[in-house]
Amino acid sequence: MTSLPAMLNTVRAHGLRVSTARRLVLAALLDAGEPLTAEQLAAGGDLASTYRNLETLESIGLVRHVHLGHGPGRYELSGRSAGWAACDTCGRATPLAPPALAAIQRAVREHAGYEAAFTHFPIVGRCEACRT
Amino acid sequence: MTSLPAMLNTVRAHGLRVSTARRLVLAALLDAGEPLTAEQLAAGGDLASTYRNLETLESIGLVRHVHLGHGPGRYELSGRSAGWAACDTCGRATPLAPPALAAIQRAVREHAGYEAAFTHFPIVGRCEACRT
DNA sequence: ATACTTGCAAATGATTTGCCAGTGT
DNA sequence: ACACTGGCAAATCATTTGCAAGTAT
16 A cells, blocks of 8 residues: 555545545655654644544554654654664664564564564664764 | 662762662662662652652663653663563563573674664563463 | 534643752762 | 752643534545
């Protein structure tokens, strides 16, 4: 589901309305190269409504949010990335390639007994560049 | 450094004062079996001062805080645990045994290029029990 | 017409800051 | 004495909630 019309159909399919605000949020997420904050997505409009819309769009599976270290949560289309790693030194986030993610998940499952997706809470550490 | 007097010496060694509030915070952390919130550590006393003391004690390396999923940060003595995994379903946190932690860190380093301690931001996922 | 949505104000939870009185050294 | 601390009020940041007015279907 990578097209705006398809997403709007999903919205209608859930008995929800297609409003200008929702169209704008989805369009902004579609051409964003990274997860955006609610404030960025509100873009001067009403923040509270933006949070409400993001929550609604998450509840129907179109949107997801990730906590990249400290600071506000960031939103993205739910199909966009497999999982995240974030650097707590430079603040940059790296999407994990599916094979790398799978290998890490296997290690976590085997050694800690946890099933971790790293989509909502990423791996936080120091990236290659910041290890100097 | 597992004794209260030793920690108080560290406080003095940094030119800081040993106040009742600081002694109480350190004593509480010493016999806590898990990381505690600032509110728990304030225990009816002044929350703002407690936050300030925790920050001071962190700055001299005695204390550390961890973000176990959503909710307030939690504080622990910095020597206490190697790293954490937290379950976003039941909310429980599991300290990682050093060998398990090392294996996971190796996988993260190899496959993502990140150096992750999991002491400040843990591995968040679903624990064995919650996977039903 | 009738829900569903918006916009604005106000509340909430976690944490920080300003300021002055209090206290460890 | 003097600088470091404590306590209290108020500010800040991210997010949520209440409610009356607006709009998609």
